[in-house]
Amino acid sequence: MPIDESMVKNIVQEVMAKMNISDSPAGKHGIFKEMNDAIEAAKKAEKVVRNMSLDQREQIISIMRRKIHESAEIMARMAVDETGMGNVGHKIMKNHLVANGVPGTEDIKTIAWSGDRGLTLVEEGPFGVIGAITPCTNPQETIFCNTMGMLAAGNTVVFNPHPQAVKTTIYAINMMNEASLEAGGPDNIATTVEVPTLETSAVMMHHPDIPLLVATGGPGVVKAVLSCGKRGIGAGAGNPPALVDETADIRKAAEDIVNGCTFDNNLPCIAEKEVIAVSSILDELMHYMVTEQGCYLASKEVQDALVRTVMDEKGKLNRKCVGRDAKTLLAMVGVTDEPEDTRCIIFEGPKEHPLITTELMMPILGIVRASDFDDALEKALWLEHGNRHSAHIHSHDVTRITKYAKAMDTAILVKNGPSYAALGFGGEGFPTFTIASRTGEGLTSAETFTKKRRCVMVDSLCIR
Ligand code: NAD
Numbered sequence: 001m002p003i004d005e006s007m008v009k010n011i012v013q014e015v016m017a018k019m020n021i022s023d024s025p026a027g028k029h030g031i032f033k034e035m036n037d038a039i040e041a042a043k044k045a046e047k048v049v050r051n052m053s054l055d056q057r058e059q060i061i062s063i064m065r066r067k068i069h070e071s072a073e074i075m076a077r078m079a080v081d082e083t084g085m086g087n088v089g090h091k092i093m094k095n096h097l098v099a100n101g102v103p104g105t106e107d108i109k110t111i112a113w114s115g116d117r118g119l120t121l122v123e124e125g126p127f128g129v130i131g132a133i134t135p136c137t138n139p140q141e142t143i144f145c146n147t148m149g150m151l152a153a154g155n156t157v158v159f160n161p162h163p164q165a166v167k168t169t170i171y172a173i174n175m176m177n178e179a180s181l182e183a184g185g186p187d188n189i190a191t192t193v194e195v196p197t198l199e200t201s202a203v204m205m206h207h208p209d210i211p212l213l214v215a216t217g218g219p220g221v222v223k224a225v226l227s228c229g230k231r232g233i234g235a236g237a238g239n240p241p242a243l244v245d246e247t248a249d250i251r252k253a254a255e256d257i258v259n260g261c262t263f264d265n266n267l268p269c270i271a272e273k274e275v276i277a278v279s280s281i282l283d284e285l286m287h288y289m290v291t292e293q294g295c296y297l298a299s300k301e302v303q304d305a306l307v308r309t310v311m312d313e314k315g316k317l318n319r320k321c322v323g324r325d326a327k328t329l330l331a332m333v334g335v336t337d338e339p340e341d342t343r344c345i346i347f348e349g350p351k352e353h354p355l356i357t358t359e360l361m362m363p364i365l366g367i368v369r370a371s372d373f374d375d376a377l378e379k380a381l382w383l384e385h386g387n388r389h390s391a392h393i394h395s396h397d398v399t400r401i402t403k404y405a406k407a408m409d410t411a412i413l414v415k416n417g418p419s420y421a422a423l424g425f426g427g428e429g430f431p432t433f434t435i436a437s438r439t440g441e442g443l444t445s446a447e448t449f450t451k452k453r454r455c456v457m458v459d460s461l462c463i464r
Contacts, residue, residue: 103430
């Protein structure tokens with residue numbers, strides 16, 4: 001269905017105006033002034049959730065799904081308006097994907113042993129109140145995935161979101177609590193503070209009522225969470241390479257890579273951030289990217305101007321460039337005469353090029369030449385920086401794909417498709433925007449937010 005842009009914009013402006021911080025949202029469905037109050041309220045809600053049946057939790061989750069579908073457009077525009085990052089159409093797709101695909105209570109499993117000495121079950125139980133830190137790149141998607149998964153597992157959650165996405169986050173948290181209330185559940189199954197800071201984050205991280213922390217973001221937050229002496233789930237940074245060898249369908253590889261790289265203006269941590277192509281097919285690959293996939297081939301001058309614009313001398317990203325589209329980035333360096341449908345900026349460069357080695361989160365795709373497959377693999381491994389997050393490959397040689405997968409050792413590896421296939425867009429499997437690359441849980445879902453508990457009945461209940 002086509003989007004009525006002006007109508008959605010008006011609604012978003014109305015909502016954003018109503019959410020002016022001076023008109024404090026504190027006290028409304030999960031929003032508090034003080035972090036300690038947000039934790040206390042989530043703890044109170046958790047006592048109710050703990051005693052709810054799986055069916056009651058599922059009812060709340062199904063209302064969440066409906067509300068996410070209904071507000072997919074508004075939330076997408078709100079996130080782009082507030083953060084300045086991303087693509088409204090793609091964010092709408094991400095919201096629908098989450099509403100449809102995030103697993104509910106069916107994700108919680110039981111293991112059983114029965115025999116002469118009775119029956120033993122291993123059940124997956126809740127942790128209690130979980131502390132979660134969320135990024136500005138997927139602000140509402142992360143809130144939705146975390147809340148649904150954590151609630152399905154019987155937990156409640158306190159968020160410390162990115163300050164750049166606080167209004168979007170508050171709107172999403174309000175919505176999660178409204179779903180709970182509508183299903184007869186408690187308020188405050190998800191809470192936050194109206195002004196999140198590093199101080200509120202520290203209060204949350206060290207609070208005795210929070211046994212599990214989940215960090216979705218860059219290396220700083222993952223390190224902070226994993227250093228605070230509690231169980232931590234770390235969903236950290238990536239710099240995913242896409243390797244293309246001479247056995248691949250080169251035309252399709254060009255299409256898949258550009259589709260993945262430009263999705264939501266390259267914000268997803270799993271998106272193709274650079275390409276390593278075997279020399280014999282590199283020119284052909286770039287040819288298809290330029291002639292069929294809306295890529296702009298950047299000269300050395302434009303590359304240099306981009307380096308000066310998108311990062312400072314120390315390599316720190318210019319936030320005004322993160323998540324912007326290719327046309328906007330080109331305009332920032334004085335290139336204004338490119339067609340409207342320009343999707344991506346490409347160039348060939350060495351692996352050490354700052355636009356290649358840095359996780360940019362912009363539709364700028366450097367292409368590194370490799371002499372052969374083994375050279376390409378070595379370069380891809382170097383460029384992934386040991387994040388073990390995501391890597392992609394286009395090849396029809398199963399032996400090479402296997403070698404690449406083993407060497408990269410990443411949480412996600414997409415073969416012969418766009419990176420977003422890993423999230424269930426045109427690939428099998430469920431979506432999430434918290435990919436625990438650092439601590440090994442991989443793509444998180446309800447089961448990730450449980451602890452295993454063994455229940456033993458001695459000498460009875462075995463009926464074999
Ligand atoms: P960011 O690291 O700047 O911020 C993420 C969150 O951490 C924010 O809420 C921020 O306020 C908080 N934070 C940052 N440093 C902190 C510290 N020392 N202590 C406590 N909190 C701290 O990241 P961003 O710009 O919002 O998101 C982009 C980054 O996140 C990229 O590196 C991307 O790869 C990564 N990311 C990873 C995943 C994943 O699932 N693995 C998902 C989304 C984003």
